[in-house]
Structure formats: structure tokens, C-alpha cells
Amino acid sequence: MASLHFLLRPSSNPNLLALPSRSRPVQCANERQALFSRIAPVYDNLNDFLSLGQHRIWKRMAVSWSGAKRGDDVLDLCCGSGDLAFLLSERVGSDGKVIGFDFSREQLSVASSRQHLLSKACYKNIEWIEGDATKLPFSDCSFDAITMGYGLRNVLDRGKAMQEMFRVLKPGSRVSILDFNKSTKPFITSIQEWMIDNVVVPVATGYGLADEYAYLKSSVQEFLTGKELEKLALEMGFSNAKHYEIGGGIMGNLVAKR
Ligand SMILES: C/C(=C\Cc1cc(O)c2ccccc2c1O)CCC[C@H](C)CCC[C@H](C)CCCC(C)C
Numbered sequence: 001m002a003s004l005h006f007l008l009r010p011s012s013n014p015n016l017l018a019l020p021s022r023s024r025p026v027q028c029a030n031e032r033q034a035l036f037s038r039i040a041p042v043y044d045n046l047n048d049f050l051s052l053g054q055h056r057i058w059k060r061m062a063v064s065w066s067g068a069k070r071g072d073d074v075l076d077l078c079c080g081s082g083d084l085a086f087l088l089s090e091r092v093g094s095d096g097k098v099i100g101f102d103f104s105r106e107q108l109s110v111a112s113s114r115q116h117l118l119s120k121a122c123y124k125n126i127e128w129i130e131g132d133a134t135k136l137p138f139s140d141c142s143f144d145a146i147t148m149g150y151g152l153r154n155v156l157d158r159g160k161a162m163q164e165m166f167r168v169l170k171p172g173s174r175v176s177i178l179d180f181n182k183s184t185k186p187f188i189t190s191i192q193e194w195m196i197d198n199v200v201v202p203v204a205t206g207y208g209l210a211d212e213y214a215y216l217k218s219s220v221q222e223f224l225t226g227k228e229l230e231k232l233a234l235e236m237g238f239s240n241a242k243h244y245e246i247g248g249g250i251m252g253n254l255v256a257k258r
């Protein structure tokens, strides 16, 4: 039976719903949570449109790199509307178990409704849990694989999130982290920024979500390069870490082994 657990209650503080100013970076966790909740109704359609469907290929690669296999217990952190969790579910099958974990209740509601709508038999093995990626409510060494798609860049304390992933992974298991690549090549950075300024933000403006999507550009600028991500993973205790550039260098995927 599909279930949706809400470990954290959304704040009733109306200030959290205020739109972030375009001139000010989105800084506190509650503001980020509110941002992802606002974009939840259009998130999937915009990803398909803006990436010309390419994000589905990148997500398949991320799941494949996680090493998840039939019968495994796996975690999709910052699962949003559930794309990676659904792919993991197909991979681990009905003998396995998938947890989709996110702090936005609205994103989880979209994920849960897709689970019912798509209604593949194996999708019954997915459970949605609301909570913070820096404080995971799971015991040490619980999971055979972890995925995180477009999550780490949006987490305020990335070191803590990596530490938590390390803690809940079983020894020898892998985490696969897909995100925008903060490239060291100025040409790639210019393409990314041009796309965000001239395609992503204008399209999002049509949905009243200009600020939310403009945040993408600053978040990539403030993210870590592939080498820095590898270093962070090693500092957090992972035995091995390799970052792959994909999508012509626009995206990247970190694979780290506990
Ligand atoms: C997958 C996409 C966006 C995910 C996403 C991530 C976030 O952190 C957000 C934060 C706040 C708001 C929204 C998001 C969010 O949507 C879409 C990515 C589109 C890109 C601009 C990439 C465009 C790629 C090209 C069309 C295809 C390139 C092909 C390549 C050369 C092979």
C-alpha cells in the first residue's frame, strides 16, 4: 500500500510564503522549501520542455551509476516529484524497497499522485517521507544505494548532507548525485547562463515563476566543481569518488563509494 509520511509539519509563518526578491539570493532553508513547493505544479512539464526530454536520460544514468539492483533497499534523497524513485523502483523490483525523501510536501504530493496514476506493480514498493536531507531519520548502514537528483546544490549544509548519506549507506555501497555541472570551462558556463537567462527564465515567467527559476543561475555559480565535489566526498569518509561530466558538460554526476 502506498504511503506518504509527513515527519515535518510545514511552518504556518506567512512570511515564508513571501516571494524572494530577485536581487537577494534564496538563503534560508524555509525559503528554499517554499520555493520548491511553489514550482511543484509545473516542475515536471518544465523539465521535459526546457531540457527537450534530456533530463530523463541523465536520470537513467544516475540510477545506473548508483549500482542499485534487484531486491535492494534504496533511498532517493531530494526526490521531488519522484522521477529517480520511479526508476529505482523498476530496478529493485517488488522484492526491493524505495524511499523517496524530500522536505517539500507539495513535491511529495505530486510524487504520490504520479505513483497512483502510473500504477505499475513495482511502484507499490515506494514510500514517500517528508524530512530534511541534513537530518535523516534512518539508522546507520540502512541502504544499498542512494540517488540524489538536482538536490545537493539546493541543500544549505552540503557537508552535513554528504555526512548523512555516508552514515546511512551500507559499506561498499554507492551514492550517485546528479546536478548541474559547475564547469571550469568558461564556454560551458556561458552556455548554461545563456540558456537560463534567455530560455529558462522567460518560459518560467509565463507561469509567474521568474524568481524561482532565476535562482538556478546563482545556485550553479555557488555550487562546487566536479573536483570540489570529489574532495568533499572523500573528506566525509567515502573511499572513492569520481565526477562525470554529462550532457555536453552542462550536467554532472558524482559517484562515491562508502
Ligand atoms: C532538469 C532541469 C532542471 C532541474 C531543476 C533543478 C533545480 O535545482 C531547480 C531549482 C529551482 C527551480 C527549478 C529547478 C529545476 O527545474 C532542466 C534543465 C534545463 C537546462 C537549462 C538544460 C538544457 C539542456 C539542453 C536543451 C540539452 C542539451 C543537450 C546536450 C548538448 C547533449
Ligand SMILES: C[S@@+](CC[C@H](N)C(=O)[O-])C[C@H]1O[C@@H](n2cnc3c(N)ncnc32)[C@H](O)[C@@H]1O
Pocket (backbone or CB within 6 Å): 032, 033, 036, 037, 077, 078, 079, 080, 081, 082, 083, 084, 101, 102, 103, 104, 107, 131, 132, 133, 134, 148, 149, 150, 151, 154, 155, 156
Ligand atoms: C530541483 S528539485 C529535484 C527533484 C528531483 N530529484 C528531480 O531530479 O527532478 C530539488 C528538490 O530538493 C528538495 N530539497 C532541497 N533541499 C532539501 C533538504 N534540505 N532536505 C530535503 N529536500 C530538499 C526540494 O524540495 C526539491 O524537491
